[in-house]
Amino acid sequence: MDLGRLRTLRELSLRKTMASVAEALLISPSAVSQQIALLEDEAGVELVERRGRGVRLTPAGLRLVEHAGRVIGILEEAKTDLAELKKTVAGELRVAAFPSVAASLIPPTIRALSQRFPDLVAMFEESEPVDSLAALRAWQTDVAIIDDLTTSAGLAEAQVETLHLFDDRLQVLLPPDHRLADQAHISLQELATERWALDTTSATYSDVIVAACQEAGFEPIINGRCHSFEVVRAMVEAGCSVSINPGLRGRDYIGTLLLKEIRPTITRRIFVAFRSGELRNPAVAGFVEGLRSVVAAMADLKGRIGAAGRPQTEM
Structure with a gap:
């Protein structure tokens, strides 16, 4: 069976619609449909049931996805084995991260990686944590930066390793003339009558x-x-709203706005994720090492960054 078609079926099992699979694979929805039809011809059995705009895999489709996952996993493991043996680290490393951490962590990490491995090209894609984790499990990215506020262990579908990078405290964002401007920290209850502007790029956040x-x-x-965030910031600057801002983003331009600690604190844990065993790949290991070095260099920034943790396995 064609491996590309198996990948398409596996993507369909994760993303549920032809349109979302097409977006992920950078092809047209009709091409996705054609790939599935050709795979059904190869298999000699119906693999999907079309329901409105979405699809549902048949029992045969679900069984084939299980086999496809193992086949793709073995091939990726083979690539890791070969990468480990290479004297020259070259090719492409795919990295996904969400905006509020990407701006601070990704550029210096990629710069350090390119200096260490000049023949390696790190390709960064901005992506929300849930999407990054899905891309990692679908072998569409090699490294993902995620958090524990917007991802769920219940999404686990394949073995993924995560390494704790730091803890980031959320902060209240206020205009400079706000009635609570003189307080060192603020409880959410004190903001009950305020109007709020929220960054809805990530619905989960x-x-x-x-x-x-x-x-x-x-x-x-x-x-x-x-x-x-630019629009959120403009709303707060104009005195129209208050908001809650990731602490790490406080390093970026906030103009005359005020950042206040929340009591009790709301903390998100930031992790770097990669497929199990792929720290043997020098490119992945080099990126993770560079990322941890960047985090360590930022550790004195107002106590927002915690100590690096140990790898843990997510099943």
Whole structure:
């Protein structure tokens, strides 16, 4: 059976629609449909059931996806074995990370990696943690930076190793003339009557903020659902809203805005993730080592960065 078609079927099992698979594989939805039809001809059995805009795999399709996962895994393991034996580290390393950490961590890490392995090209793609983790499991990226606020262990589908990088405390973002400007830290309850602007690029992240407000006893009044931090910042600068900002992002330009610690604290843990066993790959190991060095160099920034942890396996 054609390996590319098996990959397409496996993607369909993860992403559920032809359109999302097409976007992930950078092909047209009709090409995805054609790949599946050809695979069904090869298999001699129906593999998917089309339901409206989505599809559901048949029992035969689910069984074939299981086999495809093992086949692709063996091939990737073979690539890692060969990479470990190479004297020259070359080719392409694919990296995915979300915006609020990517801006601080990715450029210096890629620069260090290119100096160590000049024949290796690190390709970065901005992606939210859930999507990055899905891409990692689908062998569409080699390294993913994720957090524990917007990903769930329940999404585990293949063995992935994670290495704790640091803890990042969320902070309240206020205009300079706000009534709470003189306080060193702020409780969410003190913001119950405020209007909120949220960065909804990641629906999961904004859901976390809303849930924290609800746990504090109020439903936030949202007057801005923004698709970038720049718009959130503009809303707060104009005095229209307050917001919650990742602590690491506080290193970036915030103009005259104020960052206040939340009490009790809301902390997200940041991890680098890679497929199990791939630290044997010099390119992956070099990137992770460079990433940890960047984190260590930032460790004195207002106590936001914790000590690097040990690898742990996610099943």
